[in-house]
Amino acid sequence: MRLILANPRGFCAGVRMAIDVVDQVLSLHPGRTIYVFHEIVHNLHVVRRFIDRGVVFIENLDEVPLGEIVVFSAHGVSPAVRAHARARNLTTIDATCPLVTKVHSEAIRYAGRGYQILLVGHRNHQEVVGTSGEAPDAIQVVESPDDIPHLRIDDPDRLIYLTQTTLSTDDAAIIINALRKAFPNIKEPPSSDICYATTNRQQAVRTIAPECDLVLVVGSRISSNSVRLTEIAANAGAPARLVDDAADLREEWFPTGDETVLITAGASAPEDLVAGICRTLLDRFGGTLEQRDIVEEDVEFALPLALRRMLRDQRRPETPIRVAPPEITADQYGRAVLSVSAPPKGTRPEEDHGPYPTPGA
Ligand code: SF4
Numbered sequence: 531m532r533l534i535l536a537n538p539r540g541f542c543a544g545v546r547m548a549i550d551v552v553d554q555v556l557s558l559h560p561g562r563t564i565y566v567f568h569e570i571v572h573n574l575h576v577v578r579r580f581i582d583r584g585v586v587f588i589e590n591l592d593e594v595p596l597g598e599i600v601v602f603s604a605h606g607v608s609p610a611v612r613a614h615a616r617a618r619n620l621t622t623i624d625a626t627c628p629l630v631t632k633v634h635s636e637a638i639r640y641a642g643r644g645y646q647i648l649l650v651g652h653r654n655h656q657e658v659v660g661t662s663g664e665a666p667d668a669i670q671v672v673e674s675p676d677d678i679p680h681l682r683i684d685d686p687d688r689l690i691y692l693t694q695t696t697l698s699t700d701d702a703a704i705i706i707n708a709l710r711k712a713f714p715n716i717k718e719p720p721s722s723d724i725c726y727a728t729t730n731r732q733q734a735v736r737t738i739a740p741e742c743d744l745v746l747v748v749g750s751r752i753s754s755n756s757v758r759l760t761e762i763a764a765n766a767g768a769p770a771r772l773v774d775d776a777a778d779l780r781e782e783w784f785p786t787g788d789e790t791v792l793i794t795a796g797a798s799a800p801e802d803l804v805a806g807i808c809r810t811l812l813d814r815f816g817g818t819l820e821q822r823d824i825v826e827e828d829v830e831f832a833l834p835l836a837l838r839r840m841l842r843d844q845r846r847p848e849t850p851i852r853v854a855p856p857e858i859t860a861d862q863y864g865r866a867v868l869s870v871s872a873p874p875k876g877t878r879p880e881e882d883h884g885p886y887p888t889p890g891a
Contacts, residue, residue, distance in 0.1 A: 531817035542727030544627025548604035605656035608663020641665030651694030675708035749796030756796025812864035
């Protein structure tokens with residue numbers, strides 16, 4: 531079997547930050563119960579590992595005793611949730627990804643200027659719920675082009691679209707082009723709201739999947755960006771399976787045992803699960819392991835202010851969040867990596883890619 535590891539894959543800077551925030555709060559307050567509003571990131575294993583360390587995940591702030599510490603998840607919360615936390619005198623640490631906060635700021639800014647906002651995304655996703663809450667009277671959610679005839683538009687010349695950060699770039703382009711067709715003067719966000727991590731992981735799958743018999747995406751079903759990777763693989767012509775870990779692998783997916791298999795991971799999936807899948811497949815079928823570098827990432831996020839204050843109070847160092855590509859060892863992955871390709875010439879870290887091209891451009 532030939533295993534190809536997509537790079538980049540797995541943890542993005544926002545997820546790394548959210549996980550580090552809970553880790554650090556636990557170490558700053560030993561013995562104290564730490565509450566997290568919603569799953570900190572959308573991954574079963576990450577959540578279970580924190581539950582095992584005593585973290586309590588809640589869906590309603592009334593479940594948190596007055597004055598306790600609560601961490602807001604990477605997906606962001608609405609102003610109503612922040613006000614609720616203040617009313618209960620909770621100590622809040624906001625682990626919202628800065629790239630989600632960017633979309634919140636855009637929503638506030640354009641609603642303040644009298645724009646109606648069409649938010650392209652999944653209506654019930656935590657991030658969309660949080661962003662919508664910034665300007666509920668100005669924002670309407672668009673999940674598909676079928677929603678367009680039902681929108682209430684006051685002035686088609688005072689419209690802007692924003693998007694959820696973890697959409698499939700393919701699907702988003704279809705919806706955005708339909709919006710442009712319906713409302714030719716609709717404004718674009720200043721830069722694409724689909725984040726660098728989503729874009730890069732999708733680009734890696736789109737590039738490598740066509741030469742593979744199967745694509746394995748490591749991630750949980752509730753993880754939007756992981757599910758989107760399976761769709762991108764299917765669009766690229768390769769069957770794809772979403773797996774939480776090695777226990778989800780099925781013998782019938784590998785009828786010959788000498789398939790070429792691309793392995794990637796959603797932005798919330800820990801790398802040890804990827805390693806476990808490589809080990810399991812190489813133990814069972816033998817074969818080789820390669821890594822294909824498609825985009826170099828170099829992104830750094832600062833820790834949330836409330837956590838930095840806590841660290842200062844306890845005279846602990848504040849280290850910004852940076853995600854390094856994982857080191858591949860034969861011990862953990864079942865084989866030493868055979869080759870690591872260089873990213874294509876001219877590839878830049880995708881920190882701020884521009885808005886979508888206009889149709890036909
Ligand atoms: Fe932030 Fe993107 Fe990661 Fe979501 S997927 S946490 S928006 S970097």
